Amino acid sequence: MILFRYLSREVFTAMAIIAFVVFVIASGSRLSRYLSDAATGALSGELIGWLLLYRLPGFLELILPVSFFLAIMLAHARLHVDNELQVLNSAGFGEGRLIRLTLVQSLFVMLLTSLIVFWLRPAAELGIQEVKASQKSMTEFDLLIPGRFQVLNSGSRVTFVQSLSEDQLLENIFMTERAVNDLSEDAKVVTMVAASGEARLDASGDRFLVLQDGRRYRSVSGGKAHQVIVFEEFGQRLQRDQYDIESAEVRERSLGALLQAPDRAAWAEIQWRLSLVLMIPILVLLAVPLGRVEPRDGRFSRVAPGVLLCFLYLVLLSGARSAVTEGRFPVMPGLFSVHLGFLILAVILLNAGEKSLNWFKTKRKR
Structure with a gap:
């Protein structure tokens, strides 16, 4: 029991550190993308926090197995480097018992991963759908950022607003839009400048941006036509937002709903969720032989090959x-064929001696 607590502390401490680093990198990349979209007005800044929260289970379902695999490799490699395993072997504690203890540790990770893939992630996907619906309900007026040029309307319109008052009154507005003439297919550019503007609802419930005290310039490429209109009020219908938030309907279904819809996409999703749990004990069997390092090689000598193997x-x-999902591979054995292949590889590596594993070593500079 003392040895089990010692090994568990080593493994789970390393796992927590690795998981934290990988999570910061993954979430940072996603956050930078959302911030970039929010800066251009394509995404409401109020939704960024919710999107990151709902993406968290999707990150963790992959991070937990990978970080556990690497933690086992590093913890066992340290036992070899510090000659602790040799002492344990002399006391009758062989590699077989070490594997059994590590498999017991994996039960906690399997339970946590199961909770994420079968409950948290489907619930998070529903949350993403709600955020997506909220974003779709927004108009261009809701996404305007004062003092910044913004590309809106699927990239065809550039808008600038100098200020936005507390009562939602716009001041000093500039808008230019490039469209295509339906008859001549010539490029048409419409530019409007106005002193002020505000959003209004009509009788049908549609929202319009009403510009006041401005001019509308309409021109066609090649100088074929040019028109200037001076207006006191000009209304323009506000389009619903077209920003696409990545989501998949099959991912938001519960396990029971997937079992009731036995199509290929549902079976693929079921096997994927099971795979993220089943791969954990197989990764344990792979990590143990990869952790066999010589003291002079160092505990990190096989980290790079281990990462590549896990990535593969x-x-x-x-x-x-x-x-x-696409029908290019039978539902059975489906994803389980991949697990079988890596299980066979794990058995081969476990039965291989240290010399047979030399090709996994990272060459050291001399």
């Missing part, structure tokens, strides 16, 4: 998932 595992699972 996930890529093959993802590819098999797509193949099952």
Whole structure:
């Protein structure tokens, strides 16, 4: 029991550090994308926090197995480097018992991953759909940022507003839009400048941006036509936002709903969720032989090959998932064929001696 607590502390401490680093990198990349979209007005800044929160289970379902795999490699490699495993072997504690203890540790990670993939992530996907609906309900007026040029209306319109008062009154507005003439297919550019503007609802419930005290310039490429209109009020219908938030309907279904809809996409999703749990004990069996390092090699000598092997595992699972969904691979064995292949590889590595694993070593500079 003392040894189990010692190994568990080593493994889970390393796992927490690795998971935190990977999560910061992954969420930072996603956050930078959302901030960039919010800066251009394509995404409401109020939704960024909710999007990151709902993306969290999707990050963790992949981060937990990978970080646990790397933590086992590093913890076991330290036992080899510090010659602690040799002492344990002399006391009758062989690699078989070490594997059993590590598999017991994996039960906690499997339980946590199961909670995420079968409950938290489907609930989070529903949350993403709600955020998506909220974003779709917004108009260009809701996304305007004073003092900044913004590309709106799917990239065809550039808008600038100098200020926005507390009562939602716009001041000093500039808008230019490039469209296509339906008859001549010539490029048409419409530019409007106005002293002020505000959003209004008509009788049908549509929102309009009403510009006041301004001019409308209409021109066609090649100088074929040019028109200037001076107006006191000019109304323009506000389009609903077209920003696309990545989501998939099949991911938001519960396990029961997936079992009641036995189509290929549903079966692929079921197998994917099961795979993220089943891969954990297989990764344990892979990590133990990869953790066999010589003291002079250092505990990090096989981290790079281990990362590549884990990455290959996930890529093959993802590819098999797509193949099952698209009908290019049978539902059975489906994703389980990938697990079988890596299980066979793990058994081979476990039965291989230290010399047979030399090709996993990272060459050191001399």
